[in-house]
Amino acid sequence: MADSAVLNRAFRHVGFFYRTEDEYAATVTGFLRDGLAAGEPALAAVPPARIALLRDALGADVALVEFADMAEIGRNPARIIPRVLAFTRQHAGLRVRYVGEPAWGARSEAELREATRHEALINVAFAAADADILCPYDTAGLAPAIITDAMRTHPFLLSDGGHGTSPMYAVPPRIPSSCSLPLPAPPHDAMFHTYRTDLSEVRALVLKHARDAGLTDARASDLVLAVSEVAANTLRHTQSQGTLTIWHEPGEIVCEIHDEGRITDPLAGRRRPAPDALGGHGLWLVHQLCDLVELRSDESGTTIRMHMLVQPPPTDG
Amino acid sequence: MDLLTTSVATVESEGDPYTIVEVAGEADVTNCDSLREVLEAEVAKQPRTLIIDLSGLRFMDSSALHVILRANRAMDRQGSVLALASPREPVAKMLRLTAADQLIPVYASVREATAG
Numbered sequence: 001m002a003d004s005a006v007l008n009r010a011f012r013h014v015g016f017f018y019r020t021e022d023e024y025a026a027t028v029t030g031f032l033r034d035g036l037a038a039g040e041p042a043l044a045a046v047p048p049a050r051i052a053l054l055r056d057a058l059g060a061d062v063a064l065v066e067f068a069d070m071a072e073i074g075r076n077p078a079r080i081i082p083r084v085l086a087f088t089r090q091h092a093g094l095r096v097r098y099v100g101e102p103a104w105g106a107r108s109e110a111e112l113r114e115a116t117r118h119e120a121l122i123n124v125a126f127a128a129a130d131a132d133i134l135c136p137y138d139t140a141g142l143a144p145a146i147i148t149d150a151m152r153t154h155p156f157l158l159s160d161g162g163h164g165t166s167p168m169y170a171v172p173p174r175i176p177s178s179c180s181l182p183l184p185a186p187p188h189d190a191m192f193h194t195y196r197t198d199l200s201e202v203r204a205l206v207l208k209h210a211r212d213a214g215l216t217d218a219r220a221s222d223l224v225l226a227v228s229e230v231a232a233n234t235l236r237h238t239q240s241q242g243t244l245t246i247w248h249e250p251g252e253i254v255c256e257i258h259d260e261g262r263i264t265d266p267l268a269g270r271r272r273p274a275p276d277a278l279g280g281h282g283l284w285l286v287h288q289l290c291d292l293v294e295l296r297s298d299e300s301g302t303t304i305r306m307h308m309l310v311q312p313p314p315t316d317g
Numbered sequence: 318m319d320l321l322t323t324s325v326a327t328v329e330s331e332g333d334p335y336t337i338v339e340v341a342g343e344a345d346v347t348n349c350d351s352l353r354e355v356l357e358a359e360v361a362k363q364p365r366t367l368i369i370d371l372s373g374l375r376f377m378d379s380s381a382l383h384v385i386l387r388a389n390r391a392m393d394r395q396g397s398v399l400a401l402a403s404p405r406e407p408v409a410k411m412l413r414l415t416a417a418d419q420l421i422p423v424y425a426s427v428r429e430a431t432a433g
Contacts, residue, residue, distance in 0.1 A: 199345050200320055203376060221407035228378050232346040236380075275416040276386055281379035288414050 010095070010130045013122055015154030015166070017139045017147065024050070024136060025057040027158070028099055031134045035097035036064050043087045044099040045070045045080065046136070071313060074102045077111070077118035078287040081125045081270045088129055095130040103150070105141030110307070111292055112146055113179055119153035121266055123173035134158075149176045175266065183294055183305055186256065190247035195231060202231050202244055206255055209246045213253040214310045222289040223308045227255045229282040230304050234259040249307075252291070256305045263297040321348040322373075323355045327364070328431075335366035335431060341373025344381035352381060356388040365397050368430045372403035382417055389421050398422075402430040 018024045028044070032054075035042050044054060045068040055062050066087070074080045080102060088096050100122075102115040122133060137150050139159075151157060151168040153176065191209065195202050206227045210220035227244065234242035234257065242259035269283025287293055292307040321342040328335055336359050344352055359367055369385065371377075385401070392399040401423045404412060412418040424430035 197347065199347055199378075200343055203343070218406065218410075222410075224376070225378065225407065225411060228345060228376070232378055232380060235346050273415070275420045276390065278383045278386060281382065281415050285379060285411065285414055 011126050011128070011133075012131070012156060013126070013133045013154055014135065014156040014158050015119075015150045016134055016136045017150075017157070017159035018136055019138075019140050021053055024138075025053055028054060028134065028136060029057045029061075031099065031132070032058065032065055032097060033061060035095075035132065036061055038095070040095050040097050040132070041087070041091040042066065042097040042099075043068065043084065045073055045083065046099060046101040047071050047104055050101060050136075070101055074100075074115070074118075075312070076287055076290060076292050077102050077114045078270055078293055080118055081121060081267070082272050085125065085271065088126075088131060095132070097132045097134075099134050099136070101136045103137060103142055103146055105138065108292075110294060112142075113181075114292060114294065116146070116149045116153060116176055117179040119150065120173060120175040120179070121270065123153070123155070125267055125270065127173075145178065149178055152176045180296065183296060183303065186245050186247050186254075190245050193244045193246075194241045195234070195244060196241040197235070199228055199231050199235070203228050205244065205246065209248075209255075210253055210308070213248055213308075215253065215308060219308060219312070223253070223255060223306065226286045226289040226306050227257065229285050230257040230306070233261055233282055237261040251311070252307050252309050254305060254307050256303060258301060258303045260301045261297075262299070263295065263302050269293075320345075321351065323352065325355065325359060330431065333365050335368060336362070336364040337368045337370055337427060339370040339373060343376040344374060344384075345376065345378040346380040349380040349384045353384045353387070356384060357391075360388055360391045360395070363395055363397065366400065366431075367392060367397070368400050368402050368427055370402050370427050371405070371408055374405065374408055377408045377411060379411075379415070382411065382415060385421070386417065400424060400430045402427045 016027060032042050043066045047070050051067050058065060073083050080100060084098055102118055103112055137147055139147055151166050154166055155169045157164055157166045193205055203224045206224050207220055210223050231242055238260045240260050242257055245256040247254050269287045273280040273284055290306040291309045294305040296303045321344050324339045326337045328337060338355060338359060389399045399421055401421055403426055404423060412423055
């Protein structure tokens, strides 16, 4: 374990394991206030109930902290890194503090896997950043496997008032193996369609199923664009056909594209392309448009599974 | 029926003539080369203003966006202006999410684009 290599870096990524709201409020406000005292801009992206808790606990300091509703910006955990990168760019030249709580008990297994992947990628995306990142984990509400993965994705840990390096954190950073488990097979009544040259039919099928599932026109269009972007990659990057699979789960519609392409950049789609970039927009759009995206890519090909909730939570926050 | 259709008109207004390219249907990776040819041909004529009328465009993917961004670069180099007019909401949303709307002016109508 190259503790010293980690310790000397300006980037600190701390997993904070808490059991009670009091413990949460005291530690997180302490972390934020230390930053404020040093003139460091602070962003807190946590679930709505935790925002309320922190607002109360911060008192007059509340005006100095930027809040974001994690249930909204982190619904697809792949959207969190670009949001935090935007915050660091906005305050370029300053050390920043960020509190991020992407995992909570009510999230689905697939969402929690992607939250874990997001945490692992924080170590890559911010390796050169001048940033203090604190990630609270509710040990009372989350399964032990999620906590264990948090110990793997955070170089530093804080619990029961004790600070230390995580013995499970690997250098260079790795994505926990739980994130690359095979995706559960689609149900037998899923719709299959293969395509090689015509994406118009792919879009028509997605639109029909999205409407059948009860998505609004706007969100149906979002899903159509996302699936079409992924299918376009099949035509751009492979010589063979792709497969579209569509099925319905309780409360959501799922569209999956499989082809023989390969995606090797773990941060693909998590960095906003420059507006005049002539590439890199495809996966960026997919992550911005879909409620959850699962991606598996190896020698045998790439599978991208896109989820859209039938009734997303209101976004009036 | 073609997935993507384009038509070009040059409008002589008092003062500056401008070119309007109407794009209709669905523009994606399978047909963006034909869009590229049409736009390159019009850019080469060095109009002061080139307006792409998107009102008939039901769908656009990032391949088609890249063709438009390329045309915008070429127009920029010539010191002339490319503008987009009347995108439907899904296309307008895509322009926002990619921030292309911060690079290329987007107008609610061709009339506004010619006034702008």
